[in-house]
Amino acid sequence: MAAASASPQTLPGPPPSPGPGPPPGPAGDDSGAEGGAAADGGAGGEAETEEFVCPAHCTELAWRQNEQRRQGLYCDITLAFGGGARQAPPLEVRAHRSVLAAATDYFEPLLSGGFAESRSGRVELRKWSSEGGPDPETVEAVVGFMYTGIICVSPGNVHEVLEMADRFLLTRLKDFCGEFLKKKLNLSNCVAIHSLAHMYSLSQLALKAADMIRRNFFRVIQDEEFYTLPFHLIRDWLSDLEITVDSEEVLFETILKWVQRSPDERESRQPRSYLKRWVHPG
Amino acid sequence: MAAASASPQTLPGPPPSPGPGPPPGPAGDDSGAEGGAAADGGAGGEAETEEFVCPAHCTELAWRQNEQRRQGLYCDITLAFGGGARQAPPLEVRAHRSVLAAATDYFEPLLSGGFAESRSGRVELRKWSSEGGPDPETVEAVVGFMYTGIICVSPGNVHEVLEMADRFLLTRLKDFCGEFLKKKLNLSNCVAIHSLAHMYSLSQLALKAADMIRRNFFRVIQDEEFYTLPFHLIRDWLSDLEITVDSEEVLFETILKWVQRSPDERESRQPRSYLKRWVHPG
Numbered sequence: 001m002a003a004a005s006a007s008p009q010t011l012p013g014p015p016p017s018p019g020p021g022p023p024p025g026p027a028g029d030d031s032g033a034e035g036g037a038a039a040d041g042g043a044g045g046e047a048e049t050e051e052f053v054c055p056a057h058c059t060e061l062a063w064r065q066n067e068q069r070r071q072g073l074y075c076d077i078t079l080a081f082g083g084g085a086r087q088a089p090p091l092e093v094r095a096h097r098s099v100l101a102a103a104t105d106y107f108e109p110l111l112s113g114g115f116a117e118s119r120s121g122r123v124e125l126r127k128w129s130s131e132g133g134p135d136p137e138t139v140e141a142v143v144g145f146m147y148t149g150i151i152c153v154s155p156g157n158v159h160e161v162l163e164m165a166d167r168f169l170l171t172r173l174k175d176f177c178g179e180f181l182k183k184k185l186n187l188s189n190c191v192a193i194h195s196l197a198h199m200y201s202l203s204q205l206a207l208k209a210a211d212m213i214r215r216n217f218f219r220v221i222q223d224e225e226f227y228t229l230p231f232h233l234i235r236d237w238l239s240d241l242e243i244t245v246d247s248e249e250v251l252f253e254t255i256l257k258w259v260q261r262s263p264d265e266r267e268s269r270q271p272r273s274y275l276k277r278w279v280h281p282g
Numbered sequence: 283m284a285a286a287s288a289s290p291q292t293l294p295g296p297p298p299s300p301g302p303g304p305p306p307g308p309a310g311d312d313s314g315a316e317g318g319a320a321a322d323g324g325a326g327g328e329a330e331t332e333e334f335v336c337p338a339h340c341t342e343l344a345w346r347q348n349e350q351r352r353q354g355l356y357c358d359i360t361l362a363f364g365g366g367a368r369q370a371p372p373l374e375v376r377a378h379r380s381v382l383a384a385a386t387d388y389f390e391p392l393l394s395g396g397f398a399e400s401r402s403g404r405v406e407l408r409k410w411s412s413e414g415g416p417d418p419e420t421v422e423a424v425v426g427f428m429y430t431g432i433i434c435v436s437p438g439n440v441h442e443v444l445e446m447a448d449r450f451l452l453t454r455l456k457d458f459c460g461e462f463l464k465k466k467l468n469l470s471n472c473v474a475i476h477s478l479a480h481m482y483s484l485s486q487l488a489l490k491a492a493d494m495i496r497r498n499f500f501r502v503i504q505d506e507e508f509y510t511l512p513f514h515l516i517r518d519w520l521s522d523l524e525i526t527v528d529s530e531e532v533l534f535e536t537i538l539k540w541v542q543r544s545p546d547e548r549e550s551r552q553p554r555s556y557l558k559r560w561v562h563p564g
Contacts, residue, residue, distance in 0.1 A: 149340055
């Protein structure tokens, strides 16, 4: 082919190739396909080099890989959620090692090293707050987030989204759940949200929930939620010096009520001893 | 763990999950990690749903997958460039099926169907304008573009970038190469660029180059590049009714010179017959 020799004004030296990391600063506005180009200001042969940036490329790539995942195309790993020995079979989700390892540091050592998961192509994900493992819709939403960076969070799924974000080291999603819960905080959920915040080390959320509990302690202890709290949190509240109540009887009744919910387990904790500070203040 | 039961104000019904396509409109400005959220205005249980968009996610994902590729991590396909029977061994590039198939429609049928390439995990890419196949640096740049949407184009690599963009159906990159060449067009390269534009169906570029050639035909035929053109293009120029020259001798000498460059092959073409219109105008 004669045009093989057609080479317009060839310059010496190789072109600069993109480095190993994302480009510094904004990578385009992702708003269209028209692309952008920036003339290279470098000296010599590179002065006529232009960088072509296709702004929508990465987003489109991610959504198409997510669509491949939904169709089971080119998948090379299975995530198995739940499925302990005496439970229902685990929820299996097929995915791409490359995407999972790029989305979070959680998977990288499991998939690239000599771990059994890497050889078997299967990662068992046991021990969830819900005995059968997280809800399939929520699993799909969180795995989809690892591909696309987008997820819908609702009061109905936020706990499981937070649990998975924490486990899979999805820090930004975890922080978003914290902010989401902060906005939803009210008297009827502040005890539950405080527990979650504690469990997942969301310190700002824990502080805000604790503040609400302290200011409204008398009302909070009317709520059944309070009596589901584990021992260490009940102990913390009863030892909290910033809480004031009208009478000791109220507190005594609270402790009795907490013990009665699960007397076999709870009486041994001697929660009455934590009333000391109320009986003998100072 | 008691907090397993802590569920703030659970609403009925599953949360809406993201659809199969990219989000409509701008997907964020990619400028940071702070994320964005949009409250769902839907009725009922979805009213409290918020969409979390992590703007930098897709860009970071793409660059990390490109970095995995450079390190050979999780790769499941080999692209072999060049390497005909009598040539040097082909240039082999390892990559991820999922990314290639998401980046362009070229690979999808090869990799997902029952083709030999899908089973062998190897795609042979033969027949390039340069006998040994494209330059390794340019191959790396174009494969990197499939991952990240960014590439540096220079006068030195634009021909091969264009050739690969055309072959791999990277339409936006191909269009960019056309625009790049349009800006570089001058008297010393307009013949070569016109050939390229013809070969890769870049009609706007071909028109602009042809216009420059027509307006400067006498100067263009002084340039050696003109005598590398294949027969069909020489024929087209000599038959072009919009070209005017001062004397028929010039054209006759041009044809002789073109034939002399490769007399065995070219004399049989009888290029003199295309001079007819000059000798008998109208």
